[in-house]
Amino acid sequence: MKYATKILHNGNERDPHTGALSIPIYQVSTFHQDDIEHPGRYDYSRSNNPTREALENTLAALEGGTRGFAFASGMAAVSSALALFSHGDHIIATEDIYGGSYRILTKFFNKFGLEVTFVDMTDLNQVEKAIRKNTKALFLESPSNPLLKITDIAGAVELAKRYNLLTLIDNTFMSPYFQRPLELGVDLVIHSATKFLGGHSDVIGGAVVVGSEALATKIYFVQNSFGAVQGPQDAWLVLRGIKTLRARMELQQQSAMAIARWLQGEDWVEKVYYPGLPEHPGHELIKVQASGFGAVVSFKTDTPERALRIMRNVRLWSVAVSLGGVESILSYPARMSHAALPKAERERLGLTDNFIRLSVGLEDAEDLMADLEASRK
Numbered sequence: 001m002k003y004a005t006k007i008l009h010n011g012n013e014r015d016p017h018t019g020a021l022s023i024p025i026y027q028v029s030t031f032h033q034d035d036i037e038h039p040g041r042y043d044y045s046r047s048n049n050p051t052r053e054a055l056e057n058t059l060a061a062l063e064g065g066t067r068g069f070a071f072a073s074g075m076a077a078v079s080s081a082l083a084l085f086s087h088g089d090h091i092i093a094t095e096d097i098y099g100g101s102y103r104i105l106t107k108f109f110n111k112f113g114l115e116v117t118f119v120d121m122t123d124l125n126q127v128e129k130a131i132r133k134n135t136k137a138l139f140l141e142s143p144s145n146p147l148l149k150i151t152d153i154a155g156a157v158e159l160a161k162r163y164n165l166l167t168l169i170d171n172t173f174m175s176p177y178f179q180r181p182l183e184l185g186v187d188l189v190i191h192s193a194t195k196f197l198g199g200h201s202d203v204i205g206g207a208v209v210v211g212s213e214a215l216a217t218k219i220y221f222v223q224n225s226f227g228a229v230q231g232p233q234d235a236w237l238v239l240r241g242i243k244t245l246r247a248r249m250e251l252q253q254q255s256a257m258a259i260a261r262w263l264q265g266e267d268w269v270e271k272v273y274y275p276g277l278p279e280h281p282g283h284e285l286i287k288v289q290a291s292g293f294g295a296v297v298s299f300k301t302d303t304p305e306r307a308l309r310i311m312r313n314v315r316l317w318s319v320a321v322s323l324g325g326v327e328s329i330l331s332y333p334a335r336m337s338h339a340a341l342p343k344a345e346r347e348r349l350g351l352t353d354n355f356i357r358l359s360v361g362l363e364d365a366e367d368l369m370a371d372l373e374a375s376r377k
């Protein structure tokens with residue numbers, strides 16, 4: 001079966017009890033047990049809920065994993081994955097990791113003795129140099145946010161295997177439609193389902209998918225004991241969003257490419273970051289490890305004043321955090337997602353005050369370009 005068909009037909013698309021073509025929202029906390037000696041498949045919704053289960057099985061099918069887990073948010077998914085580690089363990093994470101992941105590693109998990117080193121993952125030599133005796137895992141994000149740097153996933157997996165480390169990846173920017181890291185040997189995939197999986201800016205959610213039963217047992221233990229599960233209403237919204245994943249990803253990518261190419265030719269634009277452009281340093285790599293480039297485009301304007309003017313004047317684009325929705329969003333990392341970083345650290349990473357990130361939605365690309373063109377003046 002081709003992947004596009006699998007998105008809609010993976011064994012989880014119909015309610016097994018009624019045949020309904022949309023999985024009902026099982027808005028329930030607990031389940032009657034006919035036989036106390038032999039508890040049923042469902043007993044309590046933190047442990048398992050039919051709506052959430054349909055989403056979890058769909059996620060597993062789409063990522064090519066043994067088991068999927070749905071969480072209350074992307075950060076609940078990240079935190080539950082990090083809860084696999086113990087006091088005294090060390091992990092290596094990519095330096096331009098999602099801001100919330102950076103925060104939870106440096107301000108929360110550090111309290112429990114989990115050590116972390118941030119490195120530029122595009123350079124596997126740096127990763128290898130950071131490995132210590134107590135290193136347990138590599139935490140990748142590719143493409144990274146918002147610089148869209150590409151990590152060699154298979155190369156990182158090969159390095160991790162040599163040192164007996166787990167590999168975790170945040171696959172939010174690509175979605176399983178464009179990139180399936182488990183097929184490249186990664187152990188655990190994380191998503192913010194709030195973004196492309198949900199796709200409609202109407203739900204907060206997260207996911208973890210693993211490739212082995214052993215890891216599935218461990219994540220299930222965390223999910224059930226820590227309890228950061230996704231509620232049935234929200235799980236249903238993600239399930240519904242996934243049905244149009246292919247159509248959204250294809251069209252949004254097409255517009256992202258058109259906008260990136262147009263920006264490249266504008267004299268008020270200093271630099272464009274989009275892995276779909278042949279000039280992008282990770283272009284050849286992403287072509288090997290993914291089947292698309294996604295719908296996030298970043299760029300630098302000639303001056304910080306211009307960036308601020310665009311933000312004030314845009315009409316079609318929403319100025320907001322988040323990405324991956326059907327409506328186009330423009331964001332300003334210096335004051336939004338990365339405002340918590342000291343200015344010097346921001347500038348070292350390249351997130352200067354003229355840096356803008358675009359999440360391209362489903363509007364007509366020409367209208368989106370015209371809006372940027374009108375607002376820059």
Ligand SMILES: *Cc1c(COP(=O)(O)O)cnc(C)c1O
Pocket residue numbers: 073074075076098100145170172173191192193194195204205206
């Ligand atoms: C948004 C995001 C998260 C966090 O997800 P929430 O659903 O907001 O908790 C994690 N990683 C990436 C790459 C994200 O874009």
